[in-house]
Amino acid sequence: AQSVTQLDSQVPVFEEAPVELRCNYSSSVSVYLFWYVQYPNQGLQLLLKYLSGSTLVKGINGFEAEFNKSQTSFHLRKPSVHISDTAEYFCAVSRINAGGTSYGKLTFGQGTILTVHP
Amino acid sequence: DTAVSQTPKYLVTQMGNDKSIKCEQNLGHDTMYWYKQDSKKFLKIMFSYNNKELIINETVPNRFSPKSPDKAHLNLHINSLELGDSAVYFCASSQKWGYQQYFGPGTRLTVT
Numbered sequence: 001a002q003s004v005t006q007l008d009s010q011v012p013v014f015e016e017a018p019v020e021l022r023c024n025y026s027s028s029v030s031v032y033l034f035w036y037v038q039y040p041n042q043g044l045q046l047l048l049k050y051l052s053g054s055t056l057v058k059g060i061n062g063f064e065a066e067f068n069k070s071q072t073s074f075h076l077r078k079p080s081v082h083i084s085d086t087a088e089y090f091c092a093v094s095r096i097n098a099g100g101t102s103y104g105k106l107t108f109g110q111g112t113i114l115t116v117h118p
Numbered sequence: 119d120t121a122v123s124q125t126p127k128y129l130v131t132q133m134g135n136d137k138s139i140k141c142e143q144n145l146g147h148d149t150m151y152w153y154k155q156d157s158k159k160f161l162k163i164m165f166s167y168n169n170k171e172l173i174i175n176e177t178v179p180n181r182f183s184p185k186s187p188d189k190a191h192l193n194l195h196i197n198s199l200e201l202g203d204s205a206v207y208f209c210a211s212s213q214k215w216g217y218q219q220y221f222g223p224g225t226r227l228t229v230t
Contacts, residue, residue, distance in 0.1 A: 036221075043122070043208060044161075044221040088159065094216070104149065104216040105174055108161040 002027040002093050004109035012115045015083055021076040021112045023091030031093040033074040034106065035065055038088045047089070050074065061085070086116045121145050122222035124209050130228045131199055139194045139225045141209030149173075149215045150192035152184060155206040155224070167192055168215045196227075204229045 007022040025031065032051050036044040048059025055067040065076045074091060091109040122143045131137050143150065151174075152164040165184040166174035172184070181197045196203060209222040 043223040044210075046218060046220075049218065090161065092161075097216075104166060104212070105163050106153075106161075106219065107163075111159045111161075 002031060002095060002107045004091050004093055004107055006089075006091055006109035006112045008112050009110065010113045010115070012117060013081055014117050016080045018079050019077065019081050019085075019114065021089050021091075021114065023074045023076065023109055025072050025074065025091070025093050027072075027093060027095065030096045032096060033065075033067060034092040034094070035059065035063070035074070035076050036090045036092060036108075037061075038090065038111075040087070044090065047076070081114070081116045083116050083118060085114060088113050122209055122211055122220050124207075124222040124225050126225060127223065128226050128228075130230065132230055133199055133201060135199050136195070136197045137199060137227070138196070139207055139209075139227070141192045141194070141222060143190055143209075143211040143220070143222075145211060145213070145220065147211040147213050147220075148189060149212045149217070150186065150189075151210040151212075151219060152192065152194050153208040153210065153221075155208060157205070161208070165192075165194075166215075173215065199229045201229050203227060 003026045005024045013019045034049045035047040048057050050057045050067045058064045063078050088111045092106045125140045149168045151166045155161045164178050167186045170186045183195045186192045206224045206226050208224045210219040212219045
């Protein structure tokens with residue numbers, strides 16, 4: 001089974017400051033990795049995903065994440081945040097089957113609330 | 119155009135009632151999912167249908183019954199509602215099994 005731990009439940013930051021949201025995962029098999037964002041009273045939107053290739057993945061809205069296999073981490077970063085980035089962020093993994101495609105079931109972390117202050 | 123839509127957006131009901139939540143996707147996807155987000159924001163998959171066939175059925179009380187009349191719809195029916203069923207329920211779809219999932223806006227269910 002897979003598990004995902006988001007190390008910070010809340011991250012307050014000032015506008016234009018850099019931010020890192022931490023995510024560690026545990027799995028006995030290879031996984032795909034995702035970051036989703038949930039704005040207040042809205043559904044989840046995919047920010048970025050790591051399937052293979054370069055370990056540095058760029059997503060929407062200026063976010064990027066780095067896959068570190070040895071540390072089983074997939075931390076999300078943004079060099080300069082905006083007020084509009086205030087939202088809850090979820091890290092998720094999906095097991096990869098023998099055929100190299102995702103098992104399909106997403107296992108989510110507990111979420112990190114990012115609050116950007118002016 | 120909304121890709122994955124859910125109705126209703128909010129649902130307040132009393133214990134013991136039976137209710138349904140509807141989900142529709144207009145993306146032409148083969149696979150649909152139901153997730154539950156509890157009061158601590160923990161998201162967990164409940165069901166998944168691929169081409170109208172049930173392929174994931176997590177440890178969910180049998181009071182919950184998904185129904186997929188066609189590939190574009192996956193409805194969730196809940197019998198004998200309990201206080202612990204209060205949560206936000208998200209529907210999602212993907213082009214095929216294992217592909218990127220697109221989420222609906224969620225349905226906030228409150229059982230009193």
